[in-house]
Every structure is written in structure tokens, then in C-alpha cells.
Amino acid sequence: DHEPGWAEVDAFLDEAMGLEDQVLRDVREATAAADLPPIEVSAAQARFLALLCRMIGARRVLEFGTLGGYSAASVARALGDDGEVVTLEIDPRHAEVARANFRRAGVADRVEVLVGPASESARALIDTGTEPFDMVSIDADKPGNPGYVELALQLTRPGSVIVVDNVVRHGAVADAGSDDPGVLGSREVLTLLGGHPRLDATALQTVGAKGWDGFAVARVR
Ligand code: SAM
Numbered sequence: 001d002h003e004p005g006w007a008e009v010d011a012f013l014d015e016a017m018g019l020e021d022q023v024l025r026d027v028r029e030a031t032a033a034a035d036l037p038p039i040e041v042s043a044a045q046a047r048f049l050a051l052l053c054r055m056i057g058a059r060r061v062l063e064f065g066t067l068g069g070y071s072a073a074s075v076a077r078a079l080g081d082d083g084e085v086v087t088l089e090i091d092p093r094h095a096e097v098a099r100a101n102f103r104r105a106g107v108a109d110r111v112e113v114l115v116g117p118a119s120e121s122a123r124a125l126i127d128t129g130t131e132p133f134d135m136v137s138i139d140a141d142k143p144g145n146p147g148y149v150e151l152a153l154q155l156t157r158p159g160s161v162i163v164v165d166n167v168v169r170h171g172a173v174a175d176a177g178s179d180d181p182g183v184l185g186s187r188e189v190l191t192l193l194g195g196h197p198r199l200d201a202t203a204l205q206t207v208g209a210k211g212w213d214g215f216a217v218a219r220v221r
Contacts, residue, residue: 003207010042010209019043024074027101031068034097040070041139041165042209049137049163050078052217056161058134062125063087064118064148065140069098069111075137076107085111086125086133088118088140119144122151132157139165142182145189153198153220160220164189168205168214193218 014020020028020043032038041049053061053075059082061075066089076085085107089095095113102108114121118140136152138145145164152162167186172178178187193201193216201218 003212006207006211007209010044014043017047019047023077023105024070027068027070027073027105030101030104031070031097034068034093036068036094036097040067044208045165045206045210045215046071046074049135050074052161052163053078053135056134056159058161059083060131060133060135061085062122062133062136062152062155064122064136064138064144065089066098066113067094069101069105069113071137071139072098072111073101073105073107075135076102076111077105079110083110086114086130087111088114088116088121090115090117090140119147119151122148122155126151126154130155132160134160136160136162137165138163141185142166142169143185145185146192149189149192149196149218153196156220158220162193162199162218162220164193164216164218166213167203167216168212170212173214190216197221 049071063072066087072085072087092115095115098113102111133155138148167190169183169186172183173186190203193199198221199218201216203214203216205214
């Protein structure tokens, strides 16, 4: 699904705008060298998440789906010295690679990786009465998305922002007959975001190095 040009334009934007610095490049390369799949966000998306945090003055960020810590490292570097990122990852090996990357990126002191199913870790955060998060980025297993949004609503405050990645899935999201669990999860989460009394939301399609996809963004009322 990679139209000629999409990846080239992402590479151009990265170079022209200096989106991926040496620190993030090292994180991405160490993740690939550890044989984790290359499914982290693009450099442009990582910068977008970091900017979003700065725009809303975020101090505490929650992430569903760590992988090698590329997006979490980008966000952590955008927060102030008192910033905190909690990132949830089911695969202990991914968590281990991510922790090494956080040390590499100089943000290990402000990033905590919780290993286990994201729904269980999020539930534990709710149960311990953790302080609300200012930004939540949802990028784990896609069938889990509707549940992750419900959990995120219990971990945020009015004004917090929730981002859900990969909601377009090469256009498959528009296929009402799809039985793909990821597509079903995306369709359901978009309906949930659009109709939820505590959320104002939209979704945007994207093309680029990662093909044709998109993300949803919502603000908690
Ligand atoms: N946000 C990362 C980035 O941009 O660098 C990419 C995350 S990757 C797309 C999805 C991650 O979610 C994988 O590392 C996968 O192991 C993890 N994952 C899958 N199912 C999960 C679950 N039920 N709970 C927590 N993490 C899960």
C-alpha cells in the first residue's frame, strides 16, 4: 500500500526539518538491532506527540504499547524535568530493550515501564489512585482500543488529551463487512470517541513511511 512518494516525502520532511535527531535514531536502530518489529511511529509522528505534550503543557503521560520505547523517548524528552511517562508493555523483552533505550536517551529517570497486559496495568494504576495523566497515547493491540479508552477516561482529567494510533489500517476501517479484530477494534473505538459524552474527538488519515493509516485525537471534557 506504499504509493510511490509517501516514504520519500517522509524521508524529506525528516531531513529538511531535522525530525529525528541522533538520540532517536540510536533508539530506533537499537530497537531494530534487537530484532523487534519496525512498527514504532514515524519520526514525524513522534515529533507530533512531543509537540502535543508541549502545547498542552503536559507533565504526566501514559502510553499503551511501548515496543522499544521510540515514541516514549520522544515524548519524555519534550517534558520538563518534573515530567513523567508511564508506558505499558506486555512483552518483557520489548520492555527490556525499551529500558536500555531510555538509558541511552537520558530519560530513564522519568520513564517507568509496567510489564503485563495493558488493561491490567492500567487497572492497577486506577486502583492505586495515581495522579491524572495529561496525555494518553494508545498504541498497543488494536482490538483492545475501546477498553483502553475507557480506562484512559478513568486516568485523566478535564482537558487531558487522548491519542489513538492506527485507526485507518490501510483503509480497512471503512469496510463494514470486515471481521479483522484490529479493524473491528478501530471501528468501535472511533464510534466510542465520537459519541462519548466526556470526549470531543476527531480522526485524521495519514500517509507516509508507515503506509496509509491515521490517528484519532480526543480532549476530555
Ligand atoms: N508506541 C511504540 C512506538 O511508537 O515506539 C510502538 C508500539 S507497538 C505498535 C505495540 C506494542 O504493544 C508492542 O510492543 C506489543 O508487544 C505491545 N502490546 C501488544 N498487546 C499488548 C497488551 N495487551 N498489553 C500491553 N502491550 C501490548
